[in-house]
Each structure stands twice: as structure tokens, then as C-alpha cells.
Amino acid sequence: MKLDAFFRFGFDRPPPSWGAAVKRFLLFWHTGIGIFGLILAAAAIAGLWRFQGGLADSFALWSLLLLGACLFALAVWPCKRLAWLAPALLSAYLPLLFFDIFLTPPKEAGPVPGRGRQVAKWDVVHHLRLGGERAYPAVFPTLYFDDSLLAEGKRVLPLSGIAQAKTVLCREADGWASYMSDAYGFNNPDAAWQAGRHALILGDSFVHGACLDSEKGFPGLLRRRYPGVLNLGMSDNGPLLMLATLLEYLPGRNPEAVIWSYYEGNDLYRRGGEGGFRGDLEREWQQPLLRAYLENGSLQNLAASKESMQRAQTERLERLIQNFAKEALANLAEPHSLNDWIRPATLEQTRALLLKRLKNTVRLRQIEEREQARMSADAPGIESDLDLFARILHAAAQAVRKQNAQPIFLYLPSVETYVRQDRDHPLRSRVLSLAESEGFLVIDLRQAFDDARDPLVYFAFGARGGHYSPAGQAEVARVLSRVPPFRAP
Numbered sequence: 001m002k003l004d005a006f007f008r009f010g011f012d013r014p015p016p017s018w019g020a021a022v023k024r025f026l027l028f029w030h031t032g033i034g035i036f037g038l039i040l041a042a043a044a045i046a047g048l049w050r051f052q053g054g055l056a057d058s059f060a061l062w063s064l065l066l067l068g069a070c071l072f073a074l075a076v077w078p079c080k081r082l083a084w085l086a087p088a089l090l091s092a093y094l095p096l097l098f099f100d101i102f103l104t105p106p107k108e109a110g111p112v113p114g115r116g117r118q119v120a121k122w123d124v125v126h127h128l129r130l131g132g133e134r135a136y137p138a139v140f141p142t143l144y145f146d147d148s149l150l151a152e153g154k155r156v157l158p159l160s161g162i163a164q165a166k167t168v169l170c171r172e173a174d175g176w177a178s179y180m181s182d183a184y185g186f187n188n189p190d191a192a193w194q195a196g197r198h199a200l201i202l203g204d205s206f207v208h209g210a211c212l213d214s215e216k217g218f219p220g221l222l223r224r225r226y227p228g229v230l231n232l233g234m235s236d237n238g239p240l241l242m243l244a245t246l247l248e249y250l251p252g253r254n255p256e257a258v259i260w261s262y263y264e265g266n267d268l269y270r271r272g273g274e275g276g277f278r279g280d281l282e283r284e285w286q287q288p289l290l291r292a293y294l295e296n297g298s299l300q301n302l303a304a305s306k307e308s309m310q311r312a313q314t315e316r317l318e319r320l321i322q323n324f325a326k327e328a329l330a331n332l333a334e335p336h337s338l339n340d341w342i343r344p345a346t347l348e349q350t351r352a353l354l355l356k357r358l359k360n361t362v363r364l365r366q367i368e369e370r371e372q373a374r375m376s377a378d379a380p381g382i383e384s385d386l387d388l389f390a391r392i393l394h395a396a397a398q399a400v401r402k403q404n405a406q407p408i409f410l411y412l413p414s415v416e417t418y419v420r421q422d423r424d425h426p427l428r429s430r431v432l433s434l435a436e437s438e439g440f441l442v443i444d445l446r447q448a449f450d451d452a453r454d455p456l457v458y459f460a461f462g463a464r465g466g467h468y469s470p471a472g473q474a475e476v477a478r479v480l481s482r483v484p485p486f487r488a489p
Contacts, residue, residue, distance in 0.1 A: 041069050121137045121138075121168050121170070121171075122137065122321070124168045124176055124178070125137050125168050125321065126321075128166055128168070128178075129321075133166045134164070134165050134166060135165060135166040135167075135168065135178075136161070136162045136165045136166070136167055136168070136314075136317055136321075137167070137168050137317070138161055138167050138168060138169045138170070138208075138235065139158075139161050139162065139313065139317065140161070140234050140235045140236045140237070141157060141158060141159050141160075141234055141236070141237065141241050142236040142237075142241075142283075143236075144157055144158060145157075145283070145286075145287060148289070149309065149312040149313060149316070150312060151305065151308040151309045151311070151312040152305065152308045155289070156289075156300055156302070156305075156309055156312070157244075157287065157289045157290065157300065158185070158302070158309055158313055159234065159241065159244055159245045159248060159249075159302060160181075160184055160185030160186050160232075160234060160245075160302075161181055161185040161186075161234070161313075162181060162185055162310065162313055162314060162317065163181055163182065163183050163184060163185040163306065163310050164180075164181060164182070164183060165180070165181050166178055166179075166180055167179055167180070167181045167187070169187075169208070169209055169210055169211060169235075170205075170210045170211040170235075171211055172210070172211035172460040172461070172466050172467060173460040173461060173466070173469065174211065174212055174213075174216075174460070174469075174470065176211075177209060177210065177211040177212050177213055178213075179209060179213070179214045183306075184249070184303065184306060185306075185310070185313075186230070186231055186232055186233075186234075187208060187209050187214055187217075187219075187231050187233070188219075188229075188230055188231050189223075191227070192223065192227065192228060192229060192230055193230065195227045195228030196228065196254065197228050197254050197255070197256050197485070198228040198229075198230050198253045198254055198255045198256070199222070199226055199228055199229050199230065199255060199256055199257045199258070199259065199485055199486070200230045200232055200246070200249070200250065200253065200255055200257075200258045200259065201219050201222075201229065201230065201231050201232060201233060201258075201259045201261065202232050202233060202237075202242040202245055202246055202258070202259065202260050202261060203233040203237065203242065203259075203260075203261030203262075203263070203410075203412075204233060204234070204235060204236060204237040204238070204261070204263055204266075204267070204280075205233070205234075205235035205236065205237075205467060206233070206261065206263055206412055206467055206468060207219060207231060207232075207233025207261050208231070208233040208234050208235045208237075209231070209233075210235055210467045211460070211466075211467055212467075212470060212473060216470045216473055216474075217231075217473050218473045218474070218476040218477040218480065219231035219233070221473065221474060221477035222477050222480060222481065222486050225481060225486050226485055226486050228256075230249075230253070232245050232246075232249055233261065236280070237280070238266075238267050238279065238280025238281050238283075238284050239262075239267055239268070239280070239281050239284070239388075239389055239392045239393075240281060240284035240285065240287075240290045240291075240293070240294065240392060241280075241284055241290065242260065242261075242392075242396075243293055243294065243392050243395060243396055244290055244293045246258065246396055246399060246400075247293055247297070247299060247395075247399060248299060248300065248301075248302050248303060249302075249303060250399060250400075250403060251303075252303070253403070254403075255400070255403050255405040256405055256406065256484070256485040257405055257406040257407075257408055257484065257485050258396075258400045258403075258405055258406070258407055258408065259408045259410050259480070260393075260396060260407065260408065260409050260410065260435075260440065261410045261412055262409065262410065262411050262412065262431060262435075263412045263414065264411065264412065264413055264414050264417070264425045264427070264428060264431070265412075265414030265415075265416065266279045266280055267279050267280055267281065268280075268281055268382070268385050268386065268389060268427055268431070269382065269425070269426065269427050271414065271416045271420075271425065271426070277375065277378045277382065278378060278381050278382060278385060279385070281385050281388060281389060281392075282381065282385060285388065293395075294388075294391060294392060294395060375426065382427070386427070386430060386431075386434070389431070389434065390434050390438075393409075393434055393435060393438045393440070394438055396438075397438040397439055397440060401439070406441060406484065406485075407438075407439060407440045407441065408440060408441045408443060408480075408483065409432075409435035409436075409440035409441065409442045409443065410443050410445065410476075410480070411428070411431070411432060411435075411442065411443065411444045411445055411446060412445055412468075412476075413425075413445055413446045413449055414465070415456070415459050415463070415464075415465035415466075416465075417446065417449075418449075418455050418456055418463075419456075419463050419465075428446070432444060441483065443479060443480065443483065445475075445476060445479060448475055448478075448479050449475070452475070457469065457471050457472075458471055458472030458475060459472060460472075
């Protein structure tokens with residue numbers, strides 16, 4: 001096809017025959033392909049000039065530039081055989097483009113929670129504040145590991161979040177999860193602290209409530225039966241943080257039971273992680289304020305000094321929120337940017353989806369192949385963590401028995417148990433034995449999950465894991481409802 005024919009539309013000619021009409025349509029089709037290729041190439045050049053992103057973004061934009069150039073070149077190529085490659089190439093590209101547009105969330109004119117996957121936690125907090133609520137993002141003890149707070153002239157490590165505030169926790173398959181924190185900064189109604197008898201639940205994000213409304217988590221479900229359930233779980237907590245929380249907030253309570261939730265996915269051993277397999281306890285042991293709870297029983301007396309600690313936490317978060325508010329206002333001034341139009345054209349969402357599936361498959365196979373070798377390399381550290389965990393359980397059991405309460409050990413399985421060929425966790429039997437030897441009533445959720453027709457329904461994202469789904473949380477509550485103090489008389 002020659003260039004003069006490419007731009008010659010011939011509207012002044014007599015009506016063509018059917019054969020000529022088909023040729024004319026194909027000529028227009030080639031014209032459109034050429035123009036579309038120029039637009040893609042221009043968008044890619046604009047993106048490369050404007051954003052100068054990282055390697056992944058640059059790769060996508062260079063690929064788009066190459067696609068646009070090829071479409072234009074093939075559409076005007078003199079060789080007819082090569083020229084018809086352009087429609088074939090475009091026919092493969094356009095369905096993927098529409099699929100990517102469908103996957104790409106629309107940009108919000110304002111930070112509205114629950115709409116669009118790109119809405120961040122700070123956006124939700126900002127939106128709630130615009131509505132007059134006292135809102136904060138959820139903060140966890142591990143966030144203070146590198147920079148502890150200064151309250152009343154001494155360093156403190158908070159074990160809870162901001163008190164009496166709308167707390168935005170996280171988002172998974174069920175939308176954004178938030179809750180009104182209690183007077184101590186935990187995920188409870190204040191009335192739970194006033195109950196005559198208590199049941200304390202310790203744990204990490206699976207207990208904290210990620211990522212569901214409070215009434216859908218198993219502590220909230222159990223509270224329907226037993227009003228004195230106190231959820232003392234915080235995201236990222238490991239065994240030493242759980243012991244610290246127990247020793248700080250157990251005094252003054254009237255407990256019938258204390259539930260120690262152990263999540264096999266990261267408390268002692270990261271089966272699905274990169275690098276070493278050692279879990280939360282390794283990094284917790286590096287914190288002097290946490291080591292003191294086990295080594296000499298020293299407390300921070302957080303319940304008694306909650307006002308000064310809360311002031312320090314609030315001041316730090318307010319500074320961060322003010323910085324975010326400035327950025328949010330700047331973003332709202334430009335509701336759409338060039339990147340909003342370029343991203344679907346680069347098939348960003350489609351590539352991410354396909355690469356993630358491929359990466360997960362390859363990564364899972366690689367981890368299975370390397371696990372034994374890495375287990376051997378990590379063996380000394382893992383053995384050290386198990387010894388330390390035994391000491392922690394002993395201290396916890398002693399503290400609970402002094403209150404004449406029943407210590408309960410709740411074993412929570414991870415999704416790796418159901419997607420790996422070797423389903424049994426390497427440390428499961430040893431962890432359960434340690435809990436039994438310390439006198440805990442052991443409840444292994446693995447048994448209940450195994451009885452389900454499809455255990456993956458208990459995870460927010462199925463085989464991709466995540467936290468427990470509403471069905472998973474309900475199953476945990478169902479199993480616990482069989483034991484005192486939750487069992488109906």
C-alpha cells in the first residue's frame with residue numbers, strides 16, 4: 001500500500017461495487033490502524049518524557065511505543081502481506097485494552113472509601129475527617145520498633161492504637177474494615193471492660209480484625225454469647241508482644257479464660273516468605289523494652305499512664321495526617337492526569353494479573369524445592385526461637401493461672417497448608433506439644449478446617465490467602481463456642 005493511497009479517501013467518486021466497497025472499508029481500517037498507532041506512540045513518548053518512572057513503568061511505556069510504531073509501519077507498509085499483520089496485531093491488542101480498562105479502577109474525584117482499589121487508608125481517614133469524625137489509621141506496636149515514643153520523659157512502646165477513635169484498619173475482599181476503639185485503643189466496645197467476667201484474646205491481625213467489621217470477627221461473634229470478651233489482638237504481633245500485652249492488661253481483670261492465638265504463618269516460621277524462615281519472634285527479641293517482660297518481668301504500666309502515651313501517639317499521627325492532607329488537596333486539584341489515560345493503554349492491570357499468577361506458580365514451586373536446604377541453614381535460629389517460645393508460654397501460663405483462669409491455645413492454620421504439596425507445617429507438632437506441656441487447653445483449627453469440603457473458602461482470597469473470610473472467622477467462633485466459658489450451660 002502506497003502513502004498516497006493511504007490518505008486518499010475518494011469521496012468524489014461514484015458508488016463502488018461490493019468488491020470495491022470491501023476494499024474501501026479495508027483501506028479505512030488501515031487508515032484507522034495507522035492513526036491509532038500514532039496515538040499510542042505519542043502517548044508512550046509523553047509518558048516517558050513526563051513520568052520517567054521506574055524500570056517496570058519504563059518497560060511498559062517502551063513496549064507501548066514499539067506497539068504503536070509497529071501498527072503505523074505495518075498499516076502503511078508497501079508490502080501487502082506484511083500490511084495485513086497490522087489488523088491481526090490490533091485484533092489481539094484491543095480485547096486486552098478493553099479488559100485492562102475494565103480492571104483499572106476509575107480515579108475518584110475525592111477520597112471515597114470502598115470505591116476503587118487505589119483508595120488508600122489515608123484517603124479513607126481523610127474522608128471520615130471531612131465528615132466530622134475523629135478518625136485515625138490503625139497503628140501497631142511494630143511501627144514503633146525503630147522509633148519508640150517519648151512520654152513523660154521516658155521511652156515507651158505502645159501496645160495498642162489511638163483510643164476512642166474511628167480506626168481504619170485494612171481492606172481485603174470485604175471492603176474497608178474500621179472500628180471505634182475502646183478507652184485503651186483496642187478493638188472492643190467500652191462495655192466489654194465493664195463486664196463482670198472476662199475472656200481475653202491475644203493475637204495478631206487475625207484477632208485484631210483484619211479485614212472485617214468487628215461483628216464479623218470471631219471475638220465479636222463470641223461476644224454475642226459472652227459479653228466480657230476482650231480483644232487484645234494487634235496486627236503484626238508475635239509471641240513476645242502478646243506476652244507483653246497479657247502482662248500489661250491482665251491485672252485488674254476478672255478472667256475466666258485467656259486465649260493465646262498462634263498463627264502458623266509468621267509467629268515463629270514464615271513458610272511462604274523470602275529469605276530466612278524465622279518469624280516475628282526474631283525481630284521482637286531485638287527490642288529491649290519487650291525483652292524486659294520475659295527477663296525480669298518489668299512492666300511499662302501502660303494502662304496507668306495511658307493519657308500521656310495517647311498524647312504522644314496522637315501528636316505523632318497528627319503530624320503525618322497533616323502532611324497527607326496537603327498532598328491530598330494537591331491531588332484533588334488535578335482529578336485526572338496523563339498517567340490515568342496511559343496506564344490502561346500499557347495493559348498495566350492485565351500484565352500485573354498475568355505476571356502475578358505466573359510468579360505465584362513459579363515462586364511456590366521454587367520455595368518447595370528450596371525449603372529443605374533453607375530449613376537446614378535456618379535450623380539454629382529456629383531452634384533458638386522454639387526455646388524462647390517455650391519460655392514465653394511458660395510465663396503466660398503462670399500469669400493466667402495466678403488469676404485462676406483457663407489458658408487456651410488456639411492454633412490458626414495458614415493458606416500454605418492447603419496449597420502446598422507437603423500440607424503439614426514443619427513446626428506444627430512441636431508447637432502444639434509445647435502448649436500442651438504448659439497446661440494450655442489446645443484447640444487446633446487445622447482439624448476443623450480439614451473437615452470442610454473446601455477449606456480455601458475460609459480465606460479472603462481463596463488460594464491466594466489473605467486473612468480469614470467471614471466464613472473462616474465464623475468457623476473459629478463455632479469451634480471456640482464448644483469450650484468454657486463460651487459454651488452454653
